[in-house]
Amino acid sequence: MAVADTAHHHDHHHDHGEFIAHHFDNAEQQFDSGKLGIWIFLVTEVLFFSGLFVAYTLWRYHHPEIFQQAHVFLDKVLGGINTVVLLFSSLTMALAVRCSQMSNNRGTAFYTLITMVCAAIFLGVKAIEYSHKWDQGILVRSLWAYTTDHQEAQWTLSKQLGISDWLVALSIIPAILLVAFIALSIIARLVANPILSKFFAGLAITVGGYFLGAVGGHIYMLNYEAQSAANSGHAQVAPLVLHADDKVATDHPTAAAHGVDHHHAGEHHDSHHPDPKSLDRDVGIFFSIYYCMTGLHAVHILGGIGFLSWIFYRSLKGHWRSDYFGPVEYVGLYWHLVDLIWIYLFPMLYLID
Amino acid sequence: MAGHSHHDEHHFAHPAPIKLLLAVFFALIFLTILTVATSGKMGPFGTIVAMAIATAKAALVCLFFMHMFWDKSFNVLVFFSSFLFVSLFIGFTMLDTDHYQNTIDAFPRAPEQTTVAPTEMK
Incomplete structure (x- = not known):
């Protein structure tokens, strides 16, 4: 915290707040300086993403057919849910900033926490999208291995839960963090540190948001797969069926049936599982771009959760006043930029005609 | 508790009105629904329409959530x-x-x- 000056003990005739640094004339100048700084940082972020946007523009200009073929793999509903979640998180972030400007630390903590949960929900839905794709071999161009057979779950836990190995792999760290944060919250409560206890509880709730997003996304995928199987009159893909004896049964159509089925399946333009033979070899390039753009964006979401947790902690400590709320506003600006980028990514990747 | 400044410095904060923030949020949701509903149905103008709606959403986020209107x-x-x-x-x-x-x-x-x-x- 460059502008904080917490080491000093101010006596009562020191005429500025604890976090107003000496090298500024007053609180407002400190705020304005920081604001300019964060806007300049946002400029660097825009330029950072612009490289990928230019790559997208070039590729779409030169090979529109790749984009036409590839976009069927992306689910508009999941993308739309993520968009709504991020827009809502922007609202709660703006409300958190508003609270901090009115010295309302509890309100700031509350809205910051909701923003963090929304961010985690976004990542949970992303985990579902990514693991589903990886199951089907939908990877970057150099690793492209698309097949309509869903990769069968190999791990015991995956089989028991009826989910993909990739999803389990992605969820290991959140699961560990969830347990750790709950434990730390309880320990902090026991050593009579209510602020740390609330802090870790908030982090635990945030990780809970990831599982909420993942579970919701998973339920949607199950419904969608069942729906599209019903619509086309035959099992295009293997829905994972959980049997009473905890074994996962997958219907694997024979190779011959596959060929026949997917010839028809290719005509269903709402199908997410076109026949691999009908695709350009270079469809994977779309996904190189997709994974880079959404992956970089997801890394920014993750970093944003980190910054937000810092704001959350400081809100619990009661740091914000109407003349010192800069950090909340700055993190807010960063968060809105992350939302802005998704506002463009969503139509560019998910809503191609 | 830190001391109060001699000058009244509390006026530089500009809390955005809650109603405005909510209105912007619902406008963003509406535009999202609009862009999803019109995707695939705008023929050759699909990309332009999608980008225009995205820019409108971006403008709302910039001006009001990011406080640029008063910046x-x-x-x-x-x-x-x-x-x-x-x-x-x-x-x-x-x-x-x-x-x-x-x-x-x-x-x-x-x-x-x-x-x-x-x-x-x-």
């Missing part, structure tokens, strides 16, 4: 200068990009290494 003009200038440079980036690259595809295609290599889509589906 110092210099900050606004700084932020929009980034788009100036992005447009230079995209602009010059796009101007250039058509000029070399023939060279790329003419480069001798095995057919399976080409990146140009085949004219007929395999």
Whole structure:
């Protein structure tokens, strides 16, 4: 915290707040300086993403057919849910900033926490999208291995839960963090540190948001797969069926049936599982771009959760006043930029005609 | 509790009205629904319409959530200068990009290494 000056003990005739640094004339100048700084940082972020946007523009200009073929793999509903979640998180972030400007630390903590949960929900839905794709071999161009057979779950836990190995792999760290944060919250409560206890509880709730997003996304995928199987009159893909004896049964159509089925399946333009033979070899390039753009964006979401947790902690400590709320506003600006980028990514990747 | 300043410095905070924030949020949701509903149905204008709606959403987020409507003009200038440079980036690259595809295609290599889509589906 460059502008904080917490080491000093101010006596009562020191005429500025604890976090107003000496090298500024007053609180407002400190705020304005920081604001300019964060806007300049946002400029660097825009330029950072612009490289990928230019790559997208070039590729779409030169090979529109790749984009036409590839976009069927992306689910508009999941993308739309993520968009709504991020827009809502922007609202709660703006409300958190508003609270901090009115010295309302509890309100700031509350809205910051909701923003963090929304961010985690976004990542949970992303985990579902990514693991589903990886199951089907939908990877970057150099690793492209698309097949309509869903990769069968190999791990015991995956089989028991009826989910993909990739999803389990992605969820290991959140699961560990969830347990750790709950434990730390309880320990902090026991050593009579209510602020740390609330802090870790908030982090635990945030990780809970990831599982909420993942579970919701998973339920949607199950419904969608069942729906599209019903619509086309035959099992295009293997829905994972959980049997009473905890074994996962997958219907694997024979190779011959596959060929026949997917010839028809290719005509269903709402199908997410076109026949691999009908695709350009270079469809994977779309996904190189997709994974880079959404992956970089997801890394920014993750970093944003980190910054937000810092704001959350400081809100619990009661740091914000109407003349010192800069950090909340700055993190807010960063968060809105992350939302802005998704506002463009969503139509560019998910809503191609 | 830190001491109060002698000057009243509490006036520089500008809390946005809650109703405004909520109105912007619902406008964003509406635009999201609009863009999803119109995707695939706008024929050759699909990309333009989607980008226009996205820009409208971005403007709302920028002006009101990011507080730009009330911000110092210099900050606004700084932020929009980034788009100036992005447009230079995209602009010059796009101007250039058509000029070399023939060279790329003419480069001798095995057919399976080409990146140009085949004219007929395999």
